[in-house]
Amino acid sequence: MRILTAAVCDRAVRAPDGKLDLHGVFHDLYAPGFPARQDRMTLALTLEWDRRDEGRHAFRIDLRDPEGRPSLTVEGESEVTPAPAGRPPPRTPLVMPLENVVFPTPGRYEFEVKCKGHVMPGPTLSLVKVREEDSAGDGPP
Numbered sequence: 608m609r610i611l612t613a614a615v616c617d618r619a620v621r622a623p624d625g626k627l628d629l630h631g632v633f634h635d636l637y638a639p640g641f642p643a644r645q646d647r648m649t650l651a652l653t654l655e656w657d658r659r660d661e662g663r664h665a666f667r668i669d670l671r672d673p674e675g676r677p678s679l680t681v682e683g684e685s686e687v688t689p690a691p692a693g694r695p696p697p698r699t700p701l702v703m704p705l706e707n708v709v710f711p712t713p714g715r716y717e718f719e720v721k722c723k724g725h726v727m728p729g730p731t732l733s734l735v736k737v738r739e740e741d742s743a744g745d746g747p748p
Contacts, residue, residue, distance in 0.1 A: 608654060608655060608656050608657055608660065608722060608723060608725060608727075609654075609655050610652060610653070610654060610655075610720060610727050610728075610729065611653040611654070611655045611698065611726065611748060612627060612629075612633070612652060612653035612700070613651070613652050613653075613729045613730045614629050614632045614651045614730055615631075615632070615634070615648055615649070615650055615651075615718075615730050615732055616629045616631050616632040616633065616648070617630050617631030617647075617648070617649065618630045618631065618649050618653060618704075618713060619649045619651035619702045620636055620702070621700050621702055623633065627651060627700045627702070628659070629651055629652060631671070632729075633648075633732075634731065634732060634733060635722045635732070635733045635734075636682050636704075636710070636732060636733070636734050637735050637736075637737045637738065638710070638713075639704065639736070639737055639738065639739045640722045640736070641711060641713060641718060641734075641736065642709050642710060642711045642712075643709070643710045643734060644707055644708065644709050644710070645705075645706065645707075645708045645710070646706065646707060647705070647706055648704075648705050648708060649702060649703065649704050649705065650668070650701075650702075650703040650705060650718065650729075650730070651682070651700075651701070651702055651703075652668075652700075652701040652703075652720065652729065653698055653699065653701070654685065654698065654699045654701065655696055655698050655721075655723070656687050656697045656699070657696065658689065658690065658695055658696050658697075659689075660687045660689070660697065660723075661687055662686070662688050663684050663685070663686050663687075663734060664684065664685050664687055664722060664723060665682070665683070665684050665722070666682070666683055666684070666685065666717055666720060666721065666722040667680065667720075667721045667722070668680070668681045668682075668703075668717075668719070668720050668721075668728050669680070669719045669721070670708075670716055670717070670718050671716065671717045671718075671719055672710075672711060672712065672714070672716055673712060673713075673714030673715055673716065677714070678709070678710070678711065679705070679708060679717070681703055681705075682742070683701070684694065685699040685701075686719075687689065687699065710734045712734070713734045713735060713736045714732075714733070714734060715731055715732070715733050715734075716731065716732045716734060717729070717730075717731045717732050718731070731738060732737070
């Protein structure tokens with residue numbers, strides 16, 4: 608198995624045609640102080656399964672702080688139906704809205720996906736401390 612899509616964004620939508628539409632993808636967050644809180648963000652992932660995978664598979668996603676400690680955990684399951692020969696392997700798009708996420712310190716935060724004994728890196732976020740007067744505008748100082 609592997610991760611095909613991995614992003615943190617403002618929102619993501621699973622379209623009826625099977626596409627995953629990502630809106631407002633970002634990699635950095637700026638805060639005047641810590642701990643910092645992000646009101647809303649969305650984690651979007653697409654897991655691609657091995658052809659022999661079938662049935663229900665549990666997964667766990669940890670957001671690790673700069674010291675490697677989990678600061679947020681999401682757990683779930685996916686029902687995998689094998690793909691017919693000549694078709695792409697089975698895939699699971701995941702759209703996970705996250706609210707009131709607290710970041711204790713500045714630094715690099717990494718999502719880590721665990722499933723079927725595999726540990727795979729997901730998207731990363733850099734949390735940057737800015738001066739209070741710099742935080743009034745949108746985006747980086």
